[in-house]
Amino acid sequence: MEIKIEHLSYTYNPGTPFEKKALDDISLTIGKGEFIGLVGHTGSGKSTLVQHLNGLLMPTQGSVLVDGEDIAGEGYSLRQLRFRVGVVFQYPEYQLFESDVLKDVSFGPKNQGLSDEEVLARAREAMRSVGLDESYETRSPFELSGGQKRRAAIAGILAMNPQMLVLDEPTAGMDPKGREEVLDLLRQINRERNITIVLVSHSMEDVANYADRVIVIVDGKIRWDDSPSVVFTRIEELEQTGLRAPQVSYLLKDLQDKGWDLDRSAVSIDAAAQEILKALSVPGQQTGGAVEESGKDR
Amino acid sequence: MLKEITLGQYYPGNSILHRLDPRVKLVGTLVFIISLFAFGSTSAYIAAGLVLAVVITLSAVPLKFILRGLKMIFFLMLITALCNLFLTPGDVIFKVWKLQITAQGVRMAIHMAVRLTYLILGSSIMTLTTTPNQLTDGMETGLGWMRVLHVPVHEIAMMMSIALRFIPILMDEANRIMNAQTARGADFTSGGLIRRARALIPLLVPLFVSAFRRANDLALAMESRGYHGGEGRTRMNPLVYQRRDHIAYGIIALYLVMIFLIWKYVEISLPFLP
Ligand SMILES: Nc1ncnc2c1ncn2[C@@H]1O[C@H](COP(=O)(O)OP(=O)(O)OP(=O)(O)O)[C@@H](O)[C@H]1O
Numbered sequence: 334m335e336i337k338i339e340h341l342s343y344t345y346n347p348g349t350p351f352e353k354k355a356l357d358d359i360s361l362t363i364g365k366g367e368f369i370g371l372v373g374h375t376g377s378g379k380s381t382l383v384q385h386l387n388g389l390l391m392p393t394q395g396s397v398l399v400d401g402e403d404i405a406g407e408g409y410s411l412r413q414l415r416f417r418v419g420v421v422f423q424y425p426e427y428q429l430f431e432s433d434v435l436k437d438v439s440f441g442p443k444n445q446g447l448s449d450e451e452v453l454a455r456a457r458e459a460m461r462s463v464g465l466d467e468s469y470e471t472r473s474p475f476e477l478s479g480g481q482k483r484r485a486a487i488a489g490i491l492a493m494n495p496q497m498l499v500l501d502e503p504t505a506g507m508d509p510k511g512r513e514e515v516l517d518l519l520r521q522i523n524r525e526r527n528i529t530i531v532l533v534s535h536s537m538e539d540v541a542n543y544a545d546r547v548i549v550i551v552d553g554k555i556r557w558d559d560s561p562s563v564v565f566t567r568i569e570e571l572e573q574t575g576l577r578a579p580q581v582s583y584l585l586k587d588l589q590d591k592g593w594d595l596d597r598s599a600v601s602i603d604a605a606a607q608e609i610l611k612a613l614s615v616p617g618q619q620t621g622g623a624v625e626e627s628g629k630d631r
Numbered sequence: 632m633l634k635e636i637t638l639g640q641y642y643p644g645n646s647i648l649h650r651l652d653p654r655v656k657l658v659g660t661l662v663f664i665i666s667l668f669a670f671g672s673t674s675a676y677i678a679a680g681l682v683l684a685v686v687i688t689l690s691a692v693p694l695k696f697i698l699r700g701l702k703m704i705f706f707l708m709l710i711t712a713l714c715n716l717f718l719t720p721g722d723v724i725f726k727v728w729k730l731q732i733t734a735q736g737v738r739m740a741i742h743m744a745v746r747l748t749y750l751i752l753g754s755s756i757m758t759l760t761t762t763p764n765q766l767t768d769g770m771e772t773g774l775g776w777m778r779v780l781h782v783p784v785h786e787i788a789m790m791m792s793i794a795l796r797f798i799p800i801l802m803d804e805a806n807r808i809m810n811a812q813t814a815r816g817a818d819f820t821s822g823g824l825i826r827r828a829r830a831l832i833p834l835l836v837p838l839f840v841s842a843f844r845r846a847n848d849l850a851l852a853m854e855s856r857g858y859h860g861g862e863g864r865t866r867m868n869p870l871v872y873q874r875r876d877h878i879a880y881g882i883i884a885l886y887l888v889m890i891f892l893i894w895k896y897v898e899i900s901l902p903f904l905p
């Protein structure tokens with residue numbers, strides 16, 4: 334599926350003193366199988382934008398087209414759209430309500446009207462893929478740890494087999510191992526099942542390591558929409574908007590400033606390591622001191 | 632749907648009404664309500680309505696917001712009016728089968744509707760121009776003398792201010808949970824009564840869980856900052872009467888006298904009313 338957003342603006346509480354323009358003239362296209370990182374400072378409008386993708390919010394101006402069809406159109410089934418675009422909200426653990434985890438994960442597929450066996454199979458599969466084994470099936474969601482609750486909530490969305498998965502800060506407040514597992518899971522879903530992923534995150538490292546495309550929102554407007562290697566080399570501009578680049582971008586920049594001959598477009602740790610090794614192997618490079626110094630800066 | 636509760640909602644502004652001491656506003660509202668019930672006549676209601684109109688204008692709150700409170704009690708008003716209309720004994724002016732409308736009934740129904748409307752409008756104006764904090768401050772200070780009667784004034788005020796503070800938070804939370812469940816295909820708007828009631832479970836369970844969690848966190852946070860109830864507690868911004876507050880008290884007293892006199896001596900009978 335393809336989602337096309339055209340000149341979308343959204344205003345909260347229009348016509349009241351609490352009026353707030355959260356999105357301003359947003360245009361973008363999300364193609365099938367993409368892995369998009371959505372970043373922006375607090376209050377920039379990320380969550381608001383995300384809620385337009387499955388029709389929870391309707392544009393004040395502009396339109397959202399899913400496979401060419403306007404979701405605000407008469408007779409458009411928003412309910413079907415919600416099964417196709419799975420949205421995992423900020424702090425999804427607050428949506429758990431059933432008496433055991435398996436039932437909770439089944440809630441989505443059940444709403445889709447599937448048969449009992451199908452529901453069960455989907456729920457089990459989703460639980461496995463987020464790393465919750467059988468022993469969790471009968472446990473109450475309220476006695477899980479924060480990270481486990483998060484996984485259960487993500488499983489609840491995965492079980493609906495969406496074609497697009499939108500996650501609003503899915504790793505906020507998780508430990509490093511848990512974060513990596515969740516993000517690896519997303520990558521796996523994206524690669525193996527060709528499911529589009531939109532990842533909202535405050536971690537530039539995560540976005541740099543996992544996304545193929547970065548969209549930066551500043552005050553409700555799209556500031557950049559490009560590959561990570563292009564966006565994250567604009568360190569100064571990013572900082573002016575209250576964001577920053579991933580650590581490795583700073584490292585590469587420092588090295589370059591020290592006179593190293595290297596390409597700054599690497600944004601993931603692995604790619605940057607490759608780049609540095611390559612530079613090191615060039616004969617005549619005065620290196621040792623430079624590495625140490627730039628290490629001190631950071 | 633959840634956004635429509637205005638009662639207890641503050642409308643930011645800087646009008647003279649916003650700046651008045653909350654105690655004055657509380658007393659004013661109380662006097663107004665008492666006057667509605669003590670001095671019920673067409674003439675008194677017209678006078679009270681004019682005063683209300685002036686106050687609403689002074690508050691600079693758009694009429695739309697003030698009227699929102701009325702929407703909530705529309706059905707209550709309708710039922711009250713119908714009961715009065717049909718069940719008041721007196722001179723029958725209209726009769727179908729066993730239902731009869733009396734002149735006194737018409738009068739009662741209209742008076743009741745007016746009274747309820749004024750009541751809601753009057754108290755909405757107070758809550759719209761006073762922050763919940765000021766309101767409970769005003770109550771606590773204004774009712775301080777009741778402590779002598781072993782009424783836990785401070786505790787009640789604290790509970791009220793927390794409750795008021797939590798209304799918007801819980802409404803936000805309810806909205807968020809509703810969004811999350813809608814995203815999982817929950818349907819809150821269709822089906823019969825039982826289906827709809829069942830559909831609320833995915834909303835209510837997380838809402839209660841979160842309310843308890845918040846209450847617990849708040850209690851811990853208060854205790855760890857040394858809160859121990861009202862005994863010996865001083866205020867950061869004690870309420871102090873200004874000149875305008877004294878003037879306002881004067882106006883309130885004048886209002887009471889005026890309404891009393893009008894009720895006692897002015898007789899208005901509208902042509903269409905018996
Ligand atoms: N329900 C609402 N009512 C009114 N204003 C809102 C509402 N939700 C968000 N806003 C405002 O809209 C703007 C964008 O909010 P949004 O939640 O989309 O930001 P965000 O980028 O997701 O921020 P964060 O990184 O903190 O989650 C903010 O200024 C916020 O105050």
Ligand SMILES: [Mg+2]
Pocket residue numbers: 379380381423501
């Ligand atoms: Mg957000």
